[in-house]
Amino acid sequence: xxxxxxxxxxxxxxxxxxxxxxxxxxxxxxxxxxxxxxxxxxxxxxxxxxxxxxxxxxxxxxxxxxxxxxxxxxxxxxxxxxxxxxxxxxxxxxxxxxxxxxxxxxxxxxxxxxxxxxxxxxxxxxxxxxxxxxxxxxxxxxxxxxxxxxxxxxxxxxxxxxxxxxxxxxxxxxxxxxxxxxxxxxxxxxxxxxxxxxxxxxxxxxxxxxxxxxxxxxxxxxxxxxxxxxxxxxxxxxxxxxxxxxxxxxxxxxxxxxxxxxxxxxxxxxxxxxxxxxxxxxxxxxxxxxxxxxxxx
Amino acid sequence: xxxxxxxxxxxxxxxxxxxxxxxxxxxxxxxxxxxxxxxxxxxxxxxxxxxxxxxxxxxxxxxxxxxxxxxxxxxxxxxxxxxxxxxxxxxxxxxxxxxxxxxxxxxxxxxxxxxxxxxxxxxxxxxxxxxxxxxxxxxxxxxxxxxxxxxxxxxxxxxxxxxxxxxxxxxxxxxxxxxxxxxxxxxxxxxxxxxxxxxxxxxxxxxxxxxxxxxxxxxxxxxxxxxxxxxxxxxxxxxxxxxxxxxxxxxxxxxxxxxxxxxxxxxxxxxxxxxxxxxxxxxxxxxxxxxxxxxxxxxxxxxxxxxxxxxxxxxxxxxx
Numbered sequence: 001x002x003x004x005x006x007x008x009x010x011x012x013x014x015x016x017x018x019x020x021x022x023x024x025x026x027x028x029x030x031x032x033x034x035x036x037x038x039x040x041x042x043x044x045x046x047x048x049x050x051x052x053x054x055x056x057x058x059x060x061x062x063x064x065x066x067x068x069x070x071x072x073x074x075x076x077x078x079x080x081x082x083x084x085x086x087x088x089x090x091x092x093x094x095x096x097x098x099x100x101x102x103x104x105x106x107x108x109x110x111x112x113x114x115x116x117x118x119x120x121x122x123x124x125x126x127x128x129x130x131x132x133x134x135x136x137x138x139x140x141x142x143x144x145x146x147x148x149x150x151x152x153x154x155x156x157x158x159x160x161x162x163x164x165x166x167x168x169x170x171x172x173x174x175x176x177x178x179x180x181x182x183x184x185x186x187x188x189x190x191x192x193x194x195x196x197x198x199x200x201x202x203x204x205x206x207x208x209x210x211x212x213x214x215x216x217x218x219x220x221x222x223x224x225x226x227x228x229x230x231x232x233x234x235x236x237x238x239x240x241x242x243x244x245x246x247x248x249x250x251x252x253x254x255x256x257x258x259x260x261x262x263x264x265x266x267x268x269x270x271x272x273x274x275x276x277x278x279x280x281x282x283x284x285x286x287x288x289x290x291x292x293x294x295x296x297x
Numbered sequence: 298x299x300x301x302x303x304x305x306x307x308x309x310x311x312x313x314x315x316x317x318x319x320x321x322x323x324x325x326x327x328x329x330x331x332x333x334x335x336x337x338x339x340x341x342x343x344x345x346x347x348x349x350x351x352x353x354x355x356x357x358x359x360x361x362x363x364x365x366x367x368x369x370x371x372x373x374x375x376x377x378x379x380x381x382x383x384x385x386x387x388x389x390x391x392x393x394x395x396x397x398x399x400x401x402x403x404x405x406x407x408x409x410x411x412x413x414x415x416x417x418x419x420x421x422x423x424x425x426x427x428x429x430x431x432x433x434x435x436x437x438x439x440x441x442x443x444x445x446x447x448x449x450x451x452x453x454x455x456x457x458x459x460x461x462x463x464x465x466x467x468x469x470x471x472x473x474x475x476x477x478x479x480x481x482x483x484x485x486x487x488x489x490x491x492x493x494x495x496x497x498x499x500x501x502x503x504x505x506x507x508x509x510x511x512x513x514x515x516x517x518x519x520x521x522x523x524x525x526x527x528x529x530x531x532x533x534x535x536x537x538x539x540x541x542x543x544x545x546x547x548x549x550x551x552x553x554x555x556x557x558x559x560x561x562x563x564x565x566x567x568x569x570x571x572x573x574x575x576x577x578x579x580x581x582x583x584x585x586x587x588x589x590x591x592x593x594x595x596x597x598x599x600x601x602x603x604x605x606x607x608x609x610x611x612x613x614x615x616x617x
Contacts, residue, residue, distance in 0.1 A: 043615060050406065052613040072410050080406030084615070086399035088308065095307075102300035103407040139403065 001064065003028035003150065003181050004049065008058035011044050018044040020205045021058065026183060026198070028149075031176050033192035034185035035285060036202035042185040043083045045202070046154050049183075050080055062150060076105075079146050083154035083185075085139035093123030093130070093138055100142040112145030119167055132159045140168055144175065151175055153184040157191060169195055193281040201288045208288050211281075219279035220255045224271035231269050237262055244283065254279055301409065301417035305387075312386050313425050317432050320379045324436025327370045331363065332444045332478060359561050363446070363481040367437060371490035371556035376433055380498045381526060383429055387422040388505025389518040391415060392608050397515040401613060411609045419506065419601055426498030434491040438484045445475045489563045489570070489586060490556035496593035497554040501526065503600030510604035513614050550596070553589035562586060 002025035011019045019041040026032045034042045047053055049060050051071025060067040062074045087096050097116065101107030116123055119137045127135060136159050143153065151172075157165040165188075172195055176182060186192050192199055193213065200210040226249060233241050240262060245252040251271065255262045259276070266274065334342075359365040370376070392415070395401040404414065452467040505522040512518045529549040536545035536552075546552045562585060563570045570586035584592065 047613070047615070052402070052405065054610075054612060072408055075406065076408040078406075082402045082406060084399060085403055087403060088304075088398075088400055091307070099300055099304055100403075100407065103404075103409055105408075142403070143406070 002026055004032075004060075004062050004183060006045070006049070006058065006060040009045070009048060009055055009060050010057035011048055011053060012056045017205050019048065022202075022205075022207045023058075024200055024207060024210065026181060028181050029176075029179050030197045031172070031182045031195050032184075033196035033199040034183065034202065035187075035189070035192060035199055035281075036185075037187075039204075040202040041205040042202055043154055044205070046080075046083075046152055046183070046185065049152060050075065050078070077148055078150045078152055079104075079143050079148040080151075081139055081143035081153040081156055083158070085136065085143075087127045087135060087139065087142075089128030090126065092126050093121060096127060096138060097123065097142065097145070101145055104146050104148075106147040108145055108147075112141055115141045115145055115171065118171075119164065133161065133164060136160055137164060137168075140171070144171055149180055151180055151182045151184075153182070155185055155187065157186065157188065165191065189281045189285055199281065201285065203288060209284075211284055213281070216281065216284065217278060218257060219283075220259050220276055221252065221279045221283055222255060222266070222274060222276050223250070223252045224274040225249050226251055226269075226271055228270060230271075234265060237265060244287075254283060298413055298417060301413055302421060305418050305421040308390070309383075309387055309421060309425060312383060313428075316379045316383045316429055320376060320429055321432045321436040323373070323375050323379070324370060324433050325440045327373060327375075328367060328437050328440035328478075329444050331366045331370075332446045359557075363478065364483075364486055364560070364564065365557070367441070367482055368487060368490060368557040368560035370437065371433065371487065371494060371560075376494065377497075380426065380429055380494060381501060381523075383425055384422065384498045384502035385505045385519060385522045385526075387418065387425065388502040389509045389515050389522060391418045391422075391506040391509045391604065393509040393512040393518040394515040396513045396614060402615070405613065412605060415506075415510075415605050415608050419502075422502045422506075423499060426502060427495050430491045430494040430498065433494060434484075434487060437487060441478045441482050441484055444478045446478050446481065447473050447475050449473055486564050487560055489559035493554060493556050493559055493589060493593070496590045496597070497550065500550055500593040500597035500600070503597035503604070507600040507604035507607070510608040510611070550593060553584050553592045555584075555589060559586055559589060 004026035005024070007023050009019060009022045010017065022041070022045055024032075034045065036042050044053075048055055049062065049067050051067050051074055054068055063077055065074050065077070067074050091099070093116070094113075097112040098109055101109045101112050113123075116138070119141060121134060121137050121141065122130075125134075127138070130138065136156075140153075140156055143156075144151065153172075156172075157168055160168065169191055172182060172184070176195070182195075184192075196213055198210055198212055201208045221244070230246070230251065240256050240258075241253055242256070243251075243253045392401070395404065395414075401414075405411070449471050450473070451471045452465055452469045454463040454465050456463055501522070504525060505518065508521045509515070509518040512521075529551055532545040532549040533551040535542045536549070537543075559570070562575070566575075569575050572585040573588040573591065574582050575585040576582060
């Protein structure tokens with residue numbers, strides 16, 4: 001049985017459907033990335049998993065527990081970072097850590113202090129006088145300073161500079177290596193790609209596709225220029241080659257699986273300025289959201 | 298639970314300390330101000346306001362005693378105002394405040410039940426209300442023991458029966474003696490004032506918490522609670538001003554909130570105080586000590602329960 005499972009999970013607010021019949025499975029010990037633009041339903045899905053809302057339809061389970069009806073037990077198994085993590089402004093950093101680690105039986109102030117030290121947080125400052133990035137680091141520290149087997153993070157690296165992003169990804173890798181299951185959403189394709197085992201794409205509240213990143217990493221994207229007529233793709237390669245973009249001079253296509261046969265064919269095509277690179281999550285994202293190619297990388 | 302309690306104590310600390318200082322200081326000064334005017338002088342003044350006796354919760358005859366005048370201090374607008382500030386500010390914060398600030402989601406991301414969040418706030422608010430009511434009483438106690446009053450002792454006179462005439466038995470001038478106020482006032486007589494302020498606080502806090510459980514904006518919860526208090530006070534004024542609106546007294550919490558009246562019943566008829574209601578001279582029924590406290594505490598707890606029920610079932614909106 002999957003550690004996290006949703007079946008036909010839906011949430012509507014009046015006539016607006018924020019999440020529509022979303023079904024997914026996350027295996028224990030894996031890292032699952034949720035991708036999608038703003039309003040795609042990522043946070044709604046996460047908040048339904050946390051039991052903050054009643055599903056309009058379907059159900060969600062974590063470790064066999066119903067996320068809505070057994071929310072308290074579910075939250076004992078989960079550590080959570082909201083998309084917009086806000087903390088009481090009048091407290092000092094250390095007070096906040098003490099308070100939140102005290103709320104959990106598996107919370108560890110010592111671990112939180114070590115993590116804060118790693119993230120170079122000044123815990124003597126009041127939350128109200130911290131920068132947005134510092135507050136986010138403090139919230140991440142709270143979310144990770146426990147032994148919960150499932151970690152759910154809604155855009156954990158938002159508002160952070162690249163150095164801190166890397167530090168936080170480092171912390172997540174450490175958690176992954178400890179065998180924790182991680183579900184996180186992000187806008188940043190590269191960071192999802194660097195850490196996830198599986199990704200899911202959401203669009204307008206619907207789960208469009210899920211992809212296994214180990215498979216995706218076997219694919220390659222080829223770009224080049226053509227001066228004459230582009231030769232037909234041989235029958236033996238039609239399964240493997242997929243044209244992404246083509247105009248009078250430029251060509252982009254993707255090769256799935258073993259690249260050797262395709263390379264032999266490529267030599268005979270007369271394509272110039274060939275560039276071959278591993279297919280990235282971006283190519284999949286652009287297929288799903290062609291209108292959002294300007295998205296942050 | 299312990300972490301939640303310390304969180305709410307920390308959050309409410311500043312408001313509580315300000316309210317505590319205000320209510321204690323006010324009672325010290327207000328009771329002291331009673332000593333500035335002797336009972337005889339006060340009797341002369343109050344004679345001119347006989348037409349307004351209906352607005353007084355107790356007869357003027359009781360009001361001119363030191364006990365009556367001290368009891369009046371518990372019904373001063375400032376005392377009410379301080380208790381309302383504390384109860385509405387904490388009550389409105391229970392759910393709407395934390396949703397409004399966006400801190401609720403971070404809190405409930407942990408294994409903390411909604412009931413725990415709600416009832417921890419209840420506990421802190423209720424203990425704070427009891428502390429404020431006790432500080433009002435303590436301020437009175439300190440002031441009564443610190444202050445003295447001047448009493449005019451007239452020379453002995455002979456009263457002629459059936460004739461409104463007093464014949465002085467001496468030509469000596471009246472003498473003024475200074476006595477401790479505690480000689481005239483037993484501070485334990487005012488315990489009903491303490492408990493009814495507490496009961497009123499529980500009711501207002503319960504009402505504010507209930508509104509807060511239905512809303513996501515604290516300013517709106519505060520606005521509704523303040524509007525409710527103003528409406529209730531207006532109903533009381535209307536009810537005692539015009540006999541045809543007298544029935545409105547049944548619908549305002551300012552009717553059972555009657556510190557002076559309860560102090561009076563407590564001292565005059567202790568047995569009656571422990572009844573739910575009492576019969577007036579024209580056969581009218583009035584709430585007695587148990588009734589006033591029971592209604593305020595009962596409705597306050599009912600509001601709390603409705604709020605808890607609503608909060609445990611509602612969707613948590615995302616932070617704004």
